[in-house]
Amino acid sequence: MKNTLGKLERLKSKKLIEKLYQSGNSVKSFPLRMMYIQTEHTSDFPAQIGVSVPKRNFKLAVDRNRIKRLMRESYRLQKGIVYDQIEEPYIFMISYIGTEEIKYEEVYSKMNTLLTLFIEHSKNRIN
RNA sequence: AUAGCAGAUCUAUCUUAUCGUCAUGUGAAAAUGUGAAGGAAAGUCCGGACAUCAAAGAGUAGUAUAGCGGAUAACGUCCGUCCAGCGAGAGUUGAGGACAAGUGCAACAGAAAGAAAGUACAGUUCGGCUGUAGUGAAACCAGGUAAACUCUAUACGAUGCAAUGCCAUGUAAAUUAGAGCUCGAGAGCUACUCGCUCAAUUCUAAAGGGUAGGCAGAUAGAUUCUAAGAGUAAUUUUAGAACUAGAUAAAUGAUAAGAACCUUCAAAGGGACAGAAUUCGGCUUAUUGAUCUGCUAUAUUU
RNA sequence: GGCUCCAUAGUUCAACUGAAUAGAAUAUCAGAUUUCGGCUCUGAGGGUUGCAGGUUUGAAUCCUGCUGGAGUCA
Numbered sequence: 001m002k003n004t005l006g007k008l009e010r011l012k013s014k015k016l017i018e019k020l021y022q023s024g025n026s027v028k029s030f031p032l033r034m035m036y037i038q039t040e041h042t043s044d045f046p047a048q049i050g051v052s053v054p055k056r057n058f059k060l061a062v063d064r065n066r067i068k069r070l071m072r073e074s075y076r077l078q079k080g081i082v083y084d085q086i087e088e089p090y091i092f093m094i095s096y097i098g099t100e101e102i103k104y105e106e107v108y109s110k111m112n113t114l115l116t117l118f119i120e121h122s123k124n125r126i127n
Numbered sequence: 128a129u130a131g132c133a134g135a136u137c138u139a140u141c142u143u144a145u146c147g148u149c150a151u152g153u154g155a156a157a158a159u160g161u162g163a164a165g166g167a168a169a170g171u172c173c174g175g176a177c178a179u180c181a182a183a184g185a186g187u188a189g190u191a192u193a194g195c196g197g198a199u200a201a202c203g204u205c206c207g208u209c210c211a212g213c214g215a216g217a218g219u220u221g222a223g224g225a226c227a228a229g230u231g232c233a234a235c236a237g238a239a240a241g242a243a244a245g246u247a248c249a250g251u252u253c254g255g256c257u258g259u260a261g262u263g264a265a266a267c268c269a270g271g272u273a274a275a276c277u278c279u280a281u282a283c284g285a286u287g288c289a290a291u292g293c294c295a296u297g298u299a300a301a302u303u304a305g306a307g308c309u310c311g312a313g314a315g316c317u318a319c320u321c322g323c324u325c326a327a328u329u330c331u332a333a334a335g336g337g338u339a340g341g342c343a344g345a346u347a348g349a350u351u352c353u354a355a356g357a358g359u360a361a362u363u364u365u366a367g368a369a370c371u372a373g374a375u376a377a378a379u380g381a382u383a384a385g386a387a388c389c390u391u392c393a394a395a396g397g398g399a400c401a402g403a404a405u406u407c408g409g410c411u412u413a414u415u416g417a418u419c420u421g422c423u424a425u426a427u428u429u
Numbered sequence: 430g431g432c433u434c435c436a437u438a439g440u441u442c443a444a445c446u447g448a449a450u451a452g453a454a455u456a457u458c459a460g461a462u463u464u465c466g467g468c469u470c471u472g473a474g475g476g477u478u479g480c481a482g483g484u485u486u487g488a489a490u491c492c493u494g495c496u497g498g499a500g501u502c503a
Contacts, residue, residue: 003146012376014339050376061169062402066380069148073381076147093376104381 005076008043011050011091016041020093027121029114031098032071032107036118038090046083047090049075057099067096070104074111081115086122 011017016039024037041048051071053064071094082090094114 005147007149007378010376014376017376052376060401062400065402069380073147077381108381 003076003079005049005072005079009045009048011041011048011093013042016048016091017050017093020091024093025121025125027114027117028097029110029117031096031102032110032114033095033097034114034118035093035095036090036122038088038122041089041091045089046086047079047092049079049092049094051075051094051096053096057096058101063101067101070107071096071111074104074108077108078111078115081112082118085119 011020019039020035020037024035026033026035028034051068053067055064058064058067075094
């Protein structure tokens with residue numbers, strides 16, 4: 001499997017995002033929070049993902065872009081954790097709920113625990 | 128040497144490797160080549176390009192600007208120059224037209240700041256008539272104030288890429304109340320008036336239902352660089368060369384190694400402000416570390 | 430991306446289109462009343478009028494530029 005994260009694999013549809021925020025579930029690994037829902041989407045990938053950083057906590061566009069890039073990068077390298085486990089299509093939205101910028105290594109490890117948590121949650125729900 | 132003034136330029140990086148992002152070329156595919164943030168991309172404060180509004184109709188209102196001359200697509204920008212303020216000087220700041228068109232305003236003080244009266248002294252044609260003093264930012268009958276209304280001159284049609292054109296998807300040509308059907312409801316171009324045009328399965332309101340996707344606009348342009356000329360300058364003419372992001376829940380990133388720079392004896396640490404959103408010319412604001420050019424004053428030495 | 434508006438005591442608002450100590454309510458503090466507290470009464474303090482310039486004799490008010498906040502447009 002290749003560690004790519006192209007245009008089709010990202011969550012872009014406004015309708016899907018609305019649906020996600022209305023009826024999705026969430027897992028947390030501070031400062032990250034992932035909303036998820038099992039649904040059909042617009043591509044053939046196992047999941048589509050979006051990232052968001054609130055303007056409330058980071059006023060400057062430079063900081064927001066930086067954090068989004070870090071989150072995308074760490075997801076890209078670790079998405080295999082999720083893809084090996086799920087069988088039906090999902091959509092994710094990962095938000096940054098902290099108020100201070102953190103380093104790449106921390107984002108990487110937090111993303112790891114977040115994705116592991118998600119796998120546990122989704123298995124419990126099925127069972 | 129010290130202190131200072133003015134202006135210009137770069138923008139804290141570079142190399143290699145691995146894994147990626149967006150656009151685009153080649154290819155049947157696998158792959159692979161090329162390009163990828165700023166001086167302010169910011170604030171949205173001015174001015175244009177471009178697009179739409181059935182003729183960009185007329186008038187009024189409104190807004191902006193304000194010595195003089197020039198530059199420019201245009202400007203509230205820039206250049207030159209006069210005047211005024213500040214500075215010892217290099218320089219710097221200035222919404223810098225009109226109060227002899229009209230209206231208004233003027234706290235306190237003062238006799239008096241528009242309709243009323245008069246202090247002291249001097250002069251005197253003996254009339255508050257003339258001047259001076261005193262008060263005040265401003266005064267013996269006029270003056271001050273227009274970043275007060277206003278007048279003069281000049282400019283401005285309105286709305287903005289969420290403009291606009293096309294394609295696709297979906298529901299309800301349903302319900303209730305009211306108005307109207309050429310003697311016209313309403314709509315279109317706007318703040319107002321007039322004029323003009325369209326207009327009936329129509330218009331307004333209530334509650335309710337649906338869509339919220341794609342393509343074009345959209346990146347080659349008042350473009351950039353170099354040379355030679357015109358001009359005090361802003362700027363401009365000619366010739367040659369170059370192609371330089373185009374995303375849309377929104378690309379330009381992560382890791383590792385090395386080099387240079389700054390602080391420090393060393394270890395170690397550090398690199399500002401900040402992220403394109405149709406686009407261009409300005410202004411304003413934020414900001415690191417430098418480099419260069421011209422000039423002024425003072426002191427000393429030759 | 431475009432457009433519009435707001436900012437005055439700790440809080441909520443005044444101050445007419447410029448005139449001098451920027452007011453009121455509430456909150457705070459002190460005193461009176463009460464056995465004590467509350468209510469009530471009396472008094473006091475609290476403001477660089479968001480920031481920086483300009484016009485003016487004089488600015489919360491007029492003008493310009495910033496800062497922060499709010500609203501609106503397919």
